[in-house]
Amino acid sequence: MIEVAHLTRRYGRYVAVDDVSFRVEPGTVTGFLGPNGAGKSTCMRMITGLTPPTSGTATVLGRPYVALGNPGRHVGVLLDAAAQHAGRTGREILTLGAIMMGLDRHRVDEMLELVGLTGEESRRRLRNYSLGMRQRLGIAHALLGDPQVLILDEPANGLDPAGIRWMRSLLRGFADEGGTVLLSSHLLHEIEVVADDLVVIGRGRIVANGSKAQLMSAAGTTVRSADDARLATALEVGGFQAAPMNGGGIHTDAEPCVVGQLALQQQVALLELREAGTSGLEEMFLQLTAADAREGVAA
Template sequence: MITFDHVTKRYGATLALDDVSFEVPASSITGFLGPNGAGKTTAMRILLGHTRSSGRATIDGQQYAGISNPAGTVGALLDAQAVHPGRTGAETLAIAAAMIGVHRRRIGEVLDLAGLSVAESRRTVKGYSLGMRQRLGIAQALLGAPRALVLDEPANGLDPQGIRAIRDLLRAVADDGCAVLLSSHLLHEVAQLADRVVIIGRGRILDDTPVDHSTTQDLESRYFALTSTDDRSAA
């Protein structure tokens, strides 16, 4: 389970997160929605120990710094561009596997899960499209078979076929017991994938509700109504 418990973060005079609290249960997918600058990435960085805050952000009851086996507990993709461009995809995964103590056979498994072919994995990352980099980042996040996944815009740069493949992968991972938190601006995809949606605006949680998979209209209407009201109140 992923838990945010009264998390507040300031950058000088800017209140980036304002008393944020919500949960992502095991075996579920939570879509984290909000406009640019709403606080989504800041919240994820706090959860992963990259940024300090007041309040607590935990995975299975522990803050990231106290987790003895981080790679087996949480996998993350925050920036698909943060990969050495001169290495191949396979080399990138081999280095990551060695660092976390995972057998090299896991590399082939995660490449298959993420939809990267062996031939693609032998190419240098500088020749990858954004979608291929996203797939590589997802493969790396899965290396340790984590109990939680934190993904920032995982469908960015993917074509419709790739989006569907990642959607099927995340559903399977969640059904196997993983807690999945993903940010996205693709409301249609979130409506088809997520079990719950948390909407954030200007650092505040505006809504936390189950998703009706039968239609995206209610989700879209609620999202735009909440974020538009939040913008007006902050003006």
């Protein structure tokens, strides 16, 4: 379990992480979503004790990370797959980790096999690894100590589609066995399949936090009609938000049933009417990346 309470980190006048609180429960995969520079990595570094928070607390398995003793045996961390000595072989990097955590050396071979690095590849120096191979090695390193919590920063970066699918099933299996997973990404579609819960962060603040199902139903409704402008006006008169979408149609926070009734009253023919779901999340997410979007969407 990971518990983050009111975490804040300032750099001078710039607030990188602003009063962030969330929980990651055992048995779940939580997607930590946000555009580049939103504060995801800073948050993860604060959870793992690398960055001292300006204020607030973070605990893993009920303790501050520093109090875990031999944290590698409880928490698998991958923050940057490229942050390894370029002159060491993959096998040596894992061996150093195994020594430090006090593990049997067989564990190194098991993990290499698990992530699909061959014996030949494991004897190459890291500088000759592709980004995808580095990610696989980083995941092997995170799993080395047989942890019950995983904290992974953008682990899908550089993986090919088959690799992404492999990682998803690995994380799903890990959570199904009771493990806790916090997984960051700047791409919604990369983690929406595997995530149970989502924490969306933008400009250092949490803008949405809840189960994926909850967030998707809160994402509103999309509608296409013969007269979008007239329907939009009617929605606004009714006290709802109505925003035109790229490529036609309206996105609104009204329930599909309400939209249907309004269309009936206005005698506007509907072409399409459905819950926004993923595309609504995507929409919300895109708004965050837009330079002027400061207000978030609460779930």
